[in-house]
Amino acid sequence: MTDKTTAQDIVLRLNRITKRFGSLTANDGISFELRRGEVIALLGENGAGKTTLMNILFGHYTADEGTVEVFGQPLPPGEPGAALAAGVGMVHQHFTLADNMSVLDNILLGTEPLWKLGMGRGAARRKVSDLARDFGLVVDPDARIGSLSVGERQRVEILKALYRDARILILDEPTAVLTPQETDALFETLQKAVAQGLSIIFISHKLHEVMAISQRVLVLRHGKLVGEVATQATDRHKLAEMMVGAEITPPAPREARPGAVLMSLKAVSTAARGNQTGLRAVDLDLRAGQITGLAGVSGNGQGALADLLSGLEVPQSGEMHLAEGETARWTPRAAVAQGVGRIPEDRHKTGTIADFSLTENAVLESYTKPPIARRGWMNWREAEDQTRAIIEKYDVRCPGPEARIRLLSGGNMQKLILGRVFEAAPRIILANQPVRGLDIGAVTYVQEQLIAARDAGAAVLLISEDLDEVLALSDVIHVMSEGRLSPEFARGTKTPAELGVWMAGQGFDDAA
């Protein structure tokens, strides 16, 4: 690698890319260049336009204005096939793999002329295993994707790009779902790729990773490129300021005053469902006035625990107790009635009904009882009044209670859900990925609300894939792996690396 930039060294050039969705300008005249063997980080908070920009580069979207050049050749817009052929590979944040098919089939998909007879799987298998060895991406080519861990799936995604001889690799939030150790392994793979002359665009909102992996940082804010700095010449504070536009003050940790155990699980196991891991002999105490954080790689049983608290799942064995109330005939409605407030993981699919109005969404959990309904008759006026109160109290920006919730931003949707949950005065709060995909303002708001609920005496269970978030908010931490739950760790007693060991499944009593 040389420091001199010649025209030949430029592998990718974006010229004044602009993309509008309705009235929103997602990308506003963005230009930059990527050089051979370089890692640039694209930094920005949720909604800043990073993913949109990369989707334009990869051909999922067409830009309204501007052009993309790869190795000096203009890239035809709107054709992922053309981007792939030009040597651009993309590892999407949400993996694009067919779960019911093998690793090899997923890699081979679309690599050969469709009308060919026969598949040439033998040669492909050799190439895949060579690549796996060279880049440290071990995975069984005949395994079904559905049986792989999240880390393994990501390796398949990278192999897909390398198999097509990608020269430019785009990774969209690649570390969001990994343990610290897996992240280290990923960074090693990326170093190997760079050493072989690949160029990398690394999309992230995690500052320490950006500092660790990149040579240059581009900062996006509200769809505009607001800064471009050499990584050596900056630091985390400056980057954070550029990203948010002001200095960020994270919610100051306040001392918790833990009270009585409000819910306890004793050796609870649940059945595995489809691709969801079940719980294996989980012991857990949720205390009043305390935030219990649950760390772990997604897909390790967090879903089962969330379903159990939500009332969607019942213990197969073991005991579930509430300090006040019953767990007999445990259903979602029973959970709500027993004082469990539930903030679901997916606010679009589980938390709200897209084509329902705000009012209809706000009363989803309370519509059976007075004053919303009497003897099966709905009182829509009362429902609308309650919704108005939530809109006001939780600062939900919306056209009005009659608007369809589909039109709201993720943050405002989440605020309505918060209102729905908190107005029922829950004693126990399940917050499953409560800030995922939200912009920084909404993140801070949701986190402060959770802390306020804790201070008011609620027992909060915070489930998050983001270890930093768990560390920042939790008073005590558990780690989940393959359906097992670690012992309780008090705040500040474990480093991220130590927790990472647990996340990888080591340290448990029955670990082989």
Next chain:
Amino acid sequence: MADIIDILLSASFWAAAVRIASPLIFATLGELICERAGILNLGIEGIMVLGAFTGWLAVYYGADLWTGVAVAMGAGMLFGLLHATLTVPFGLSQHVVGLGITLLATSVAYFAYRLALPQVTSPPRITPFQPYEIPLLSDIPILGPALFAQTPLTYLAFVLAFAVWFTLYRTPLGLALRAVGENPGAVEAQGLSVTALRMGAVMVGSGFMAVGGAFLTMSAFSSFFFEMVNGRGWICIALVVFGAWKPGKAVLGALLFAGFDALQIRLQQTPLGAEIPYQIFLMIPYILSILALIFMSRRAEVPAALMVPYNRGER
């Protein structure tokens, strides 16, 4: 009981079973291709009616039989294109569009039939495909006449089943088709067009359904009459489920089903059958289809993206 054994030992029974299975195989393969690509095609019943009519009409107006098959296939593909346009790029409800296509295709066929033949007392006939005895093979006892003395369209049905299997599991196109029914996002990320694959699958699948319909007028019978498809399309949808979305199993399912159908036809003519209302026998195919669905309900591996429209904006 003795009656049943007599029937099962007769070559004509097995020949009838294979004959009855043939249109079901065409249409089931057509539906299977659509569903493997992620599109439920409820237009099947109407497209079969249309295929039966257009193929027959072409021959009635002087075309040769194979041209008639091609005409039926073309008509099916045209309605497949309409179905695909509404359900793939526009992502409209596959239930509503499918039922609409069935009504449209059926009524277009009936309307055109009345235009072509305003005043007929008995439906005019064509000379249908004749059985072709494959030398040597057709001399095998029972099996020979059953399998190797059929019309060319029946042979085509089995060749097609193999071709569909080969394409799905042994070619890049088949891999792409299966993937687009599992996760269209994966297909687009690998540079292939979800829209083209799905629309192509629906068109080709609809073409096969129409050939299945054409079998009725051009091989099984020799004229077109109303209500002749009589729910066969819906039965084929059940057969796709019964066959777990696999061509080989679907063909076996069609044969099994046709075997029962051939059996009930023959049982009606036995002394025992004379005492039971014939409607009971006619119900058997439909009841079997429902039982097949119940039987397979817990085992079938449904294509993960079946009936899930794909909109690039909502990834």
Next chain:
Amino acid sequence: MRLEPVANPGLARSLGYPAVALGLTVVVASLLALAAKADPFATLGLILKGAAGSKFALLETLNRATPLIFTGLAVAVAFRAKLWNIGAEAQFYAGALVAVLLGTGALGFLPGFLLIPAMAGAAMLAGALMLLGPVMLKVRLGVDEVVTTLLLNFIMLLFISMLLEGPLKDPMGMGWPKSEPLDRAARLGRIVDGLRLHWGFGLALISAAVVWIIQARTTLGYEIRAVGQNPQAARFAGIPVNLVLVKTALLSGGLAALAGWSEVAGLKGNLTLDISPGFGYTGIIVAMLALLHPGGVVISAIFVAGIFVGADSMSRAAGVPTYIADILLATALLFMVLAILLTRFRVVRG
């Protein structure tokens, strides 16, 4: 291409696309008339005249609309919950069968004012039970209800045929497979003396109003909509999804059965195998054209009935086959679902 939601579709957008859809349907009608070597304007005029050109024509249309309102409501209620009840035809016959079973003497001891409600109730129950099987298979085993309800239509028709050629056959029927006529007391009267329109029509309007109230004002209506829009979110919120589907099925099957009962008790007086020219299937079109709205169902049922009645009378006069009506309805349906989509989404490049 890509679909992008329109935040606030204006009046022009909301009405423009459906208007274009109707316009295109008229174009299709004209082309079909031309294909039949008839004058398109005359053909359309004859359809209109046949449907509403005289008091007799109008009453005929309303009579034809009566079963369609019931089956349209049945489908609309079910489709709201995304319960794909394609079996309204079978449920229709279940209701018609009950009307014959109870109306030919079995309940002769009841006074008239009790007999008719008892028959209607029993008919609803029979229709509800027809749909209970498929919906239980759906919620318990995950069996797709589209195919099971469709297949039940064929089974039911064969069953009716068996009864009409066997135990229910009218000995005075000159060998035709038809049932004995209903007792005088079991028949529905005319709304206005001298006008050929029976009380089934009035009951259909009342049913539409009741369904409207259920959908807009009751918790059940809210639950049905929630389950139809997003069963996953409904389940999470605590709505008993399977129970709601079962309740929906009972309501839907009951409404479809009322159609059969009202045809037998109000119009025909006995049961024959051809009493329904596909009322159950046409109910799907009625419901879809009405956007599943109960008030809309009444309007679209009258519209659809008018097309059928008008096409019948036009066909006799102009020689265009009556199947033009089915083609028109199918095209209207397909154009309309596309038009409704385009009022809410715009098509954009890339």
